Amino acid sequence: MSSPTLATVDINKIYAQVQQFYAGQVRHLDTMRAEEFAGSFTADGVFDHRPGADPLVGRKAIAAAIREYQTTRHAADPVQRRHWFNMLQVFPQDDGALRTEYYAVVLQTRPGVSEPMVGPSCFVTDTLVFEDGELRTRFRKVSPDYVV
Amino acid sequence: MSSPTLATVDINKIYAQVQQFYAGQVRHLDTMRAEEFAGSFTADGVFDHRPGADPLVGRKAIAAAIREYQTTRHAADPVQRRHWFNMLQVFPQDDGALRTEYYAVVLQTRPGVSEPMVGPSCFVTDTLVFEDGELRTRFRKVSPDYVV
Amino acid sequence: MSSPTLATVDINKIYAQVQQFYAGQVRHLDTMRAEEFAGSFTADGVFDHRPGADPLVGRKAIAAAIREYQTTRHAADPVQRRHWFNMLQVFPQDDGALRTEYYAVVLQTRPGVSEPMVGPSCFVTDTLVFEDGELRTRFRKVSPDYVV
Secondary structure, eight states, X not given: OOOOOXXXXXXXXXXXXXXXXXXXXXXXXXXTOHHHHHHTEEEEEEEEOSXXXXXXXXXXXXXXXXXXXXXTHHHXXXXXXXXXXXXXXXXXXXXXXXXXXXEEEEEEEOTTOSSOEEXXXXXXXXXXXXXXXXXXXXXXXXXXXXXX | OOOOOHHHHHHHHXXXXXXHHXXXXXXXXXXXXXXXXXXXXXEEEEEEOSTTSOOEESHHHHHHHHHHHHHTHHHHSOOEEEEEEEEEEEEEOXXXXXXXXXXXXXXXXXXXXXXXXXXXXXXXXXXXXEETTEEEEEEEEEEEXXXX | OOOOOHHHHHHHHHHHHXXXXXXXXXXXXXXXXXXXXXXXXXXXEEEEOSTTSOOEESHHHHHHHHHHHHHTHHHHSXXXXXXXXXXXXXXXXXXXXXXEEEEEEEEEEOTTOSSOEEEEEEEEEEEEEEETTEXXXXXXXXXXXXXX
């Protein structure tokens, strides 16, 4: 058995921070805090959230999409969404950014119904950067598994 | 890009320990080891496990609730429960305690049925403390998403 | 409150590396990269993947099983599989190996169907070893919850 390489040691120094960042970002999303969720992206952040739709570019567009969801689909069908991320890979880049890849699925619970709807299952790639010591998403692409 | 702050470095030093603690605690729960599960709480631990029910206070009450589940609901419908936690946030407190927030869902498998029942989806907040270097739950509140 | 023990500090130094290893291994599995998945096991690795079936021994057998899945079941029903692992415990052994225990579930998405099939839910035990600083699986036993 040989020692862990520098790269793997680095993962142990950064991985939890990425997980904690995602947990906080998702909490904003699932409680529809539009400004806070948009603020977890960089000012020029790109959120390529759905195949066939234009990517959302910048915090204003991202926040607007959350509010649009809240006032239309959520108002008509007030599910509690819970985004779950898993099987996270973090790839530190030479410029200090972090490329990540992970699985995501949404659990959606209707009031009074204990069993949530599950899905869609997605594959997601992000680019994260540090701004004043805080992680931000600079780019996100979500690829639902059912779209082929 | 700036350096990670002290707070974020700390997360990388404690986060995995919290994850490992939860994995062990959940293993006790899902195999109905009542005393071991209760022992993962502090002696005066509070487990506010269900809206509308009184919180369980202390290890004796917590262990009794596990045994009650085992001899009644589980005896009548012997599902294998698997508690999944995800999207964990750990907030170190000034007094050394850790406040945590996370999502939880239960997968329940009936003998011979490959597809588990999924749910309920819950939001959970804990207070964890160290006792002799080991984490213990001092307080837990479980909020199922379907209860509004 | 006392300090974390040496053992718990060690977990914070290795846990993320194990999570990242599993994420990469699972990516190979879910995209049916047979050689790469087999290469994440040791040369003599044992994959006890199904009750009632002989364990797969060695990379050749493991890769063959992935190709067999691809050309038969997947060809007939081209689902996108996503393996999710959770509630991971890592137990460092005296010889430098890592024993792990965790839950696993498979999400399977059919083309055009947004809701995935969920299951089976499994309990998995592994032995991991370092080879040239990289983790490899030396032994894996998968126990589906529905098989009793």
